[in-house]
Amino acid sequence: MMNNLFSIFDPSTNIFNIPFNWISTFIGIMFIPYSFWFIPNRHFLLWNFISNKLHIEFKTLLGPNNSIGSTLIFISLFFFIFFNNFLGLFPYIFTSSSHLTISLSLSLTLWLSFMMFGWINNTQHMFIHMIPQGTPFILMPFMVLIETISNIIRPGTLAVRLTANMIAGHLLITLLSNTGINMPNYMLIFLILIQILLLILESAVSIIQAYVISILSTLYSSETN
Template sequence: MMTNLFSIFDPSSFFMINLNWISTFISLMIIPSIYWLIPSRMNFIWNLIINTLHKEFKMLSGLNSFNGSTLIFISLFSLILFNNLLGLFPYIFTSTSHFSMTFSLAMSLWTSFMIFGLINNLSKMLAHMIPQNTPPILMPFMVIIESISILIRPITLAIRLMANMIAGHLLVTLMSGSMLNLKNIILITIILMQILLLTLEFAVAIIQAYVFSILSTLYSNEVN
């Protein structure tokens, strides 16, 4: 029985075995090996997506980016996307709706970017603190504002992904909880609304993985 509305996001166990975070990697287990080894339509579509992401990440990273650096963000996009899509299925633990998962991803990326920038491009990082044509009297305030915006980046990245995944799941739960003892016409209407909501959630799962990867690429470009 659901004790409160947010209990649907609680990790659960199966036959007394703790399976909380296995769903994070289950996507790699359910994809048939034929899609990895033999060229197929699925393989062609996925390669097309990867090539498109590679070109876009390469453009955002700039000319000074290292060769192969886009693979990091493509892998990040794939990990978030698979977990977001798995969360749309019933009784599957949605790891990307938990702050511990999203903050771990965002914090590890942000920390690596900051360490790299402080060691290799300290002058360029300091130049980003003050926009061009800033009046001298406003420079101290701009440094403080920019410093705060840089420090809260991992938190905003994590909360953005977590909040968007939680919001859709809560709407589906609220609508499904109100389907008891309803007339047939109203029940059919709610079912149709849930189908539309799940379609929207499918789009949100893709968009949030893309936004997380794009913002991470932009943050890395500032330290290159």
């Protein structure tokens, strides 16, 4: 039972036990609109609208000291996580964002980049950020310890947040679908309605989680400037 339940998260396939399922990570590339059309279509206009809104949001969070084009990193991160989360709701498409291999690689790479940039270019600011203003002298060592620990666990919390939300939704849908075999016909209608509501909820979660991860990464980046 448990093997069948968690088989939806298995990246390996039956073809020579090669993990072909990771190829689904790049399916989102097909949804990127071609910018060389003479007449922009609705897909291209929608893409530009979402990108401009995200650019304004991230630029506000990064503050006036942000570098030119720095918002493109977080816009790309949003679209990458969103496509992997959303496409994983379709049948027979592997959800790569439900694995710590992907989510931890993204969060750890971004966090290390922010830390290296901050400690190399803004060393004094990074030391000041570890002690909030107005902290008593006696509590300063404890505040430094607390801020250091909270800073170190940031990539882990980002990765676990994304992975746990994706796994929880997929497992709930799978468990409910497995119970439909033993249900009478009149109860299947309620089960289908519940499954539709769960799919709508998971679609919203896929967007929200991509937005939350991007916003938190932007906030972590703004602290190093």
